[in-house]
Amino acid sequence: MANLSPTFSPLYQQIKSLILQALEAGEWAPGQAIPSEQDLAVRFGVSQGTVRKAVDELSAENILLRRQGKGTFVASHHDPRASFRFLRLVPLAGGAGQPKSFPLECWRARAGQEASKNLHVALGSPIIIIRRLLKFDVKPVVVDEIYLPGEMFQGLTLEILQEWEGSLYSLFETRFGLRMIRASERIRAVAAERQVAELLGVAEYTPLLSVERVAYTYGDKPVEWRRGLYSTAEHFYLNELS
Amino acid sequence: MANLSPTFSPLYQQIKSLILQALEAGEWAPGQAIPSEQDLAVRFGVSQGTVRKAVDELSAENILLRRQGKGTFVASHHDPRASFRFLRLVPLAGGAGQPKSFPLECWRARAGQEASKNLHVALGSPIIIIRRLLKFDVKPVVVDEIYLPGEMFQGLTLEILQEWEGSLYSLFETRFGLRMIRASERIRAVAAERQVAELLGVAEYTPLLSVERVAYTYGDKPVEWRRGLYSTAEHFYLNELS
């Protein structure tokens, strides 16, 4: 005789929301352990199994990370295993490890139609634009143009970008407290314009992958919009389907 | 004092394997219901919770499909909801529903280097090659060249392909008893050659997405290798990352 159920929501879903709220509020820092399942069960007044199911889902979404015997940790882009977690580019001929980022420019502007729509900010509001190069070994492979809401990234400069060792998202995390949770990419094929062609060391009009990405933090809030142009002469974009 | 554990495998994993074996052996047909969790628990001599965890994973892998109140069903490409399940192409401007397949050619050949490697068949063994067009509404958007191991697809002809209503994989399922479980795609950008350009109604050298796919059935056995050329004038390839 409980729950007359047009509004039925399982307990573990509610627990999941509570954990997400705690994460969003910064109660536990990225890379650090959250309380044990037992402790959470007591805190939320449910059984351990129910907490477990909530954590299971968050873990499947790469928001938490379980390590048997050690604990459950807040996923972090600072973790080398998760660096470039969203980059699906793979060298054709095995080899080559981590790519390296080379920021070229960083300037302020005002949001146009597209930026406004993708970042959910008002038309004309301040944004930051970054241009950068991604290299595998010494080979330039990607040119990115990255759009950020100015409000969230106050004080960001080219120098900060250039001095940072590691992925862009780990910088976002450490320096601006923003954790990228998921992203959505739209891929098309385009011809290289002259400037891009020069940066990538390919001929003008060479076909390139255009990868537009919107990246989100908690609550499906968009934080970054970028457009990458990928040279697929010696790399490909790998996607596993199931 | 059980399981001295270099070889530890949880019970539910073993149950999962047993269910997969039954599926592979054709004990339950695609689209049909498998026994209830209770029945399976009895059959395998474990608790319902353990069966449940096994089914949970198979369901997450899109191999089974749960429907509350009705039962658990074998996933089928014949199901309209799963038609073109692996096709990530989306119209730029909303609209347009299901694509439609237009087989153009179908002939026999012998496996070359690439086909041999991708399909795990011997060099020179018989293969079938299909060329087809995919249209959204009346617009041609994809040209596919599809390579199949001849042994598995005896009797396949252009007529059969052309008469078939529905996706290619639902034909594989119904007519050859082959169920595609997962696939892996490698995407690059290429320039349209003349013949392809004509088929797609674009200019020669237009940048296209080259999508190479290997599709697998049970036991990670490759069954199909295809190369699609996608026109991204009015469509894009959508990929969700997490």
Added chain:
DNA sequence: CAGTGGTCTAGACCACATG
């Protein structure tokens, strides 16, 4: 109404990491 999947609990025990 009966049958199915879905949730929740409480408790026992196992595997892994660390001191």
Added chain:
DNA sequence: ATGTGGTCTAGACCACTGC
């Protein structure tokens, strides 16, 4: 030895479907 996540059980009850 202790604490953590991981597995397994048995049983109760809820929500959904269809007869």
